[in-house]
Amino acid sequence: MRKFKKWFRLVTFGETKKYVRLFLWNFLDSFVMALPYGVMLAAIYLLLIPLAAPAAPLPLSRLWILCGVLLGQTVVYFFIRRRTYINICVGFAQTSKNARISMGEHLRKLSMGFYSRRDAGDLSTVLLRDYTEVENLASSLIPQISVILVRLALSFIVLSAFDWRMMLAVISVIPLSLPFAFVSYRRMGKVSGALLAAQQQAASGILEYVGGIQTLRAFNQSGEHFETLRRSFDDQRKHSVGMELAAAPIGMLGRFVLSCGIGVVMLCGALLLTRGALPPFYYLAFLLLSLNIYEPVMTVFAFIADYARTNRSAQRIDELNREQPLREPEAGEQxxxxxxxxxxxxxxxxxxxxxxxxxxxxxxxxxxxxxxxxxxxxxxxxxxxxxxxxxxxxxxxxxxxxxxxxxxxxxxxxISMVFQDVYLFHDTIEANIRMGKPDATTEEIVAAARTAACHDFISALPDGYATIVGEGGSTLSGGEKQRISIARALLKNxxxxxxxxxxxxxxxxxxxxxxxxxxxxxxxxxxxxxxxxxxxxxxxxxxxxxxxxxxxxxxxxxxxxxxxxxxxxxxxxxxxxxxxxxx
CATH class of the missing domain: 3.40.50.300 (P-loop containing nucleotide triphosphate hydrolases)
Structure with a gap:
């Protein structure tokens, strides 16, 4: 239970209460969406009355009531679905945004020693891929699975009330499909680590190749290093295929076993029906509802496999959050x-x-x-x-x-700092200088640029101070970047x-x-x-x-x-x- 609570906190980015509300709205949404199935069964029952008793009239008034229920369900479902959609798309998006901002603040407080031992490709994989994996799992799959499990439990209870023998026929194939789910879980858990390492290696290779392309071309090494990058892409592809193969037992064998359940229900129902031990309406009810049981079970099994993949992503985010920042005093001295x-x-x-x-x-x-x-x-x-x-x-x-x-x-x-290796952000020159003093006026920025001897070359650019520099200042020379950094320090004063x-x-x-x-x-x-x-x-x-x-x-x-x-x-x-x- 403790492990589940920890995992649940990780995938909800610590906002478990908000997530419980999201689940409740999803459950209400699912319950209202399932009402037409009950109405359909009731309608079939009413339509079968004249067949069971030919002298009995067709209960039109009751059928009209069912139509009214469907109309009311449509109106209610519109508002509930709208609220659920907003909760998922806006509410959890806000949660995800807060989690990313919190991570950014956390990274800002870590010592430079942390960055010296962590690869840039590794960090980018966590911030981009791992967060996306957890978001997808938490915002859609977990609410769906939770609702599916509740609906399955209710379906089993209702169907058992009709006929326990038919209920046993419905669920008989589910235990037979469980081994395939757990085999996939174990295999995907092993492959996911290798896939994650391959993705990290590819991300690091891309950053290194793009960042060093000038040096590589100068020494005629771009082809050789691209082969290294290509091999990392091949490894990523190989492990991605391995991930799909690991999920095959669920996708193929598990689905095959569950599809056999329809035949079991038909055969068992036919035997009971011919012996007069099962009313025809119950038989029809089991045939219709069993179709809506096996597909959700398949979704639950697929979730088990997805959990193996995303659990590692959640752990990597947690590991990054547990990195100790520099100690900050509660009330700093002057x-x-x-x-x-x-x-x-x-x-x-x-x-x-x-x-x-x-x-x-x-x-x-x-x-x-x-x-x-x-x-x-x-x-x-x-x-x-x-x-x-x-x-x-x-x-x-x-x-x-x-x-x-x-x-x-x-x-x-x-403190103002001017480093030998200057880094400029992918923004305008004005914005890069303004970092020294965010509330600086344009006149102050120009004055700092003049003092740093960079006003003339900036003015000569097509867009002047509004010119966008490449990431790291790649569109400028080393001397130009250095002068802009000095202007930034002058502005900070x-x-x-x-x-x-x-x-x-x-x-x-x-x-x-x-x-x-x-x-x-x-x-x-x-x-x-x-x-x-x-x-x-x-x-x-x-x-x-x-x-x-x-x-x-x-x-x-x-x-x-x-x-x-x-x-x-x-x-x-x-x-x-x-x-x-x-x-």
Missing amino acids: PDGTEIAFKNVSFSYGDKEVLSNISLRIPAKSLTALVGPSGSGKSTITRLVARFWDATQGEITLGGVPLKEMKTDELLSR APIVLLDEATASLDPENEVLIQQAISALAEDKTVIVIAHRLQSVSNADQIIVLDSGRIAQAGRHEELIEQEGIYQKLWLEQQRAGNWRMV
Whole structure:
């Protein structure tokens, strides 16, 4: 019973009370829809009266009453069906929408570590396919099955009142068909996992192929990688066919066994009728009603097979919902200023330690540069400041308040970020810039774009600021995307600025302009910048040199250049590289 309650909560997205109301309306709808069958039996009984007693007149008045019942049933059914339809299409659609929005809010609160270990194709499969599977099951199949089971129970009771021997004949074939239903259930339960994995692999392959098509074509690998994608489609097709074959015992053998029930009823009824042990009207009643029993039973069996497929989808949604988000305080504290401090901070990606016992202080309204070899932990520090993750050990504070004691939205409202890998949404350029300040005026957006040196190229586009950029900003160059992201950060005007190699994708012509834009962005703000070109941060208030997750050196440029160490080595290498020429 506990398992059923848990499953029922999953497939109804937690709104079980609303779903019970939906079931009750479905049952009322089904009951009113079934009234014509009772009227038909009553009419047959009345029409048989003159045959049983030739002197008896045809009861026309009663037949007219039955016609009136049918007319009333039609009117009542219209309103009940309308209400039921609205409950299913609108009510459950609202439930589904709320569930998806809730999932979106849940995903927003998860740490970036979750996304680093989960495949994008896997997540898209859950959000698209699995939700659709559960919606279809919950909005249509479960109400239908519930109503069918109740109607079958009532039909068995009514038919038993007529003649228990004929009732036994009707239900005799149902136990014989049950093994086929359970065989299909077991087989589909095994195949559904393989099918789900194939669908996930295909979704991941599509995302990877489309996202990397430029690189694949550049290296003449598009054909080879498409073969990999094609094989994933073949696997999906193979397992989809396997799913249909797993359902075959129900679809073919189960239906065959149930169809034999009509013959059993006819034969048993004929034997009883010839012996005078069964009235002709009862015989006709069983022949007519048995036709409406076996098809619903077949629907119940098909549901058993569908349950095997959709149960896994419901479990995957539940697993995603049970992922623990970053802890959110009930009443977040307000920081006093923008000074950032790391106190004995360590951080690991799984078993791999990225930062080890880091302690540093970033004064308010200062420029701090993070430099060092690739993989030394520079980007991790900026992500920890934005609380994309929580530190494994130690404490990070902002204005003297631990980040864990601040509301996430409050923290992020104080931070502007410009990443090296810029992501733009499939929307207008104006909308992408407006993300920095949703209530910004058009004049403010244009002013930010001018400062970020992107107004001219935006104005040159056919639709200007209304131009739709592709997903991820695929219709723009790397430098154009970078400038739009800087305009977005300028518009936000937050007191803390995180720059992750913000000029990496810019051409020399615009680099001076962007450096000026960044200077404007960083004015009177607490700035952390990740830089590979040391010359661009030589005027920083402090430079933190990282190596293998530890602070190797710290100081100003003039101090570090005089010390033997990583910074001096990197500086000399970059100076030599600046004099390199192709021969």
